[in-house]
Amino acid sequence: MSYSELFKDHLANPRNAGELADADAVSEQTNPVCGDRLRLSLRVREGRIESARFLAYGCPPTLACGSALAELVEGMTPVEAARVSRQEIVKAVGGLPARRGHASALAVETLAAALEGLRGRTTLTPDSPRA
């Protein structure tokens, strides 16, 4: 098994690692099979995700996908963020080895739960479509 340079860069230099003290939503999801965890905090200002931070425990794909996710959604509106797919996350980490796809699923689920947390708040269009 080998990882791409982009993947290793996410591991060596995680983007947006940490937590937001004044987050509007925090979601933490666990992969029930392997126990991997991903936590995502979002802060929304003027209708856009101004800041996204992640924490992750688990195999390297989970760490890299968390890093890619937090980087990817920053600057998006929640509606745009809801359209982020597993494929986009896989691409953003430079690909995942076979049988490691679950890491991108955990990232998408964690994002969806965080957006769910934002839903209904003034910063989110109430009836915005979910991808």
Add this chain to the structure above:
Amino acid sequence: MSLRRVYFDHSATTPVDRRVVEAMLPYLTEKFGNPSSVHFYGQEARAAVDRARREVASLVGARPNEMVFLSGGTEANNLAIRGVAEQHAAHGRHVITSSIEHSSTRGVCEALEKRGWEVTRLPVYEEGVVRVEDVRAALRDDTVLVTVMLANNEVGTVQPVAEMGALVRERRAAGQRHLHLHTDAVQAASGMRVNVEELGCDLLSLSAHKLYAPKGVGALYVRRGTRLAPQNVGGHQERERRGGTEAVPLVVAFGEAARLTRLELEERAGHIRRLRDRFESGVAERVPEVVFNGDRGRRLPGISNISFRYVEGEGLLINLDMQGVAVSTGSACSSGSLEPSPVIRALGRDDELARGSIRFSLGKDTTDEEIAYVLEALPRAVESLRRLSPLYNSQFKVSSPRFQVQS
């Protein structure tokens, strides 16, 4: 500037010793004969195989004709366990083993179970050591084989095989003639003196590439008089116990590696133990929240297995690899399975500690400078992963988001 590289994975395999390469080279070129041939070329190769056999036998205190050359540790374990089980099936179909065996032994035992054998797997407790009284309690009239490794490959714990040998001999003297003792000494041979008489075993597995020889060759010691069903038939080689033309260059390399190991063992073990102890006290000083796995007083000198709380082993492995340090992990992901290391779990560790376990294995050429370098790289790697870990952060930091979703 090129990356500094430090190899701390000698339990996986060792670099080939220069002297071993020199010894084998002629058998890759001009001395190419088949040992079964009667002419000059064949006899030259035969003599070389015989010399190697004497050296490998001498490493474990056996007679040359008790050594069977084969492809390595996995094949040795297959031949020993399957060979005894099949040969003595009429007298019983019960095998005793431990819960921390190498995957080859585990695999053969599982295969036997599928074919109707019963297998008892003994616990190893927190120390990672089988208790002889458990072996005694597990022995039955239909037990034909006890197979317990001499030293574990993940945590390095040394098992009381000599005591098991005494027990097996006692039972045999009392009439249970078909009871055998096999031990997998693949990992042990590089770090401790191994002697088949002291151990009282009937079969013992060895692998050359853990002893600074190339991959692809190993040996099974088969005590004189021990009958076992050959697994490779169709050739007369190795006294009918393993058909197939001998891998002469590899066998010669194994012989030289065995000779060097026998001569240098004390010196190597002393050097490695000193460095390992220095490494472990360095880790204990510099990295909080670590757990050392395996009885520290009963281990091979070169293995240090440490669990790092709040982080996962493969992430740590890759982080260390990016700093040039090569290690192994008991994390499930890297081995392609869902369950983390059964060995670390058998010590009673939880999943998190099993997933966060790293094996550092030192070798005869490891230096003080390398230890110092790893002691710099390791705390950095652990710290950077812990900074990312929600397990770690929730211990020390309270966050109060306005909205929280927990799964």
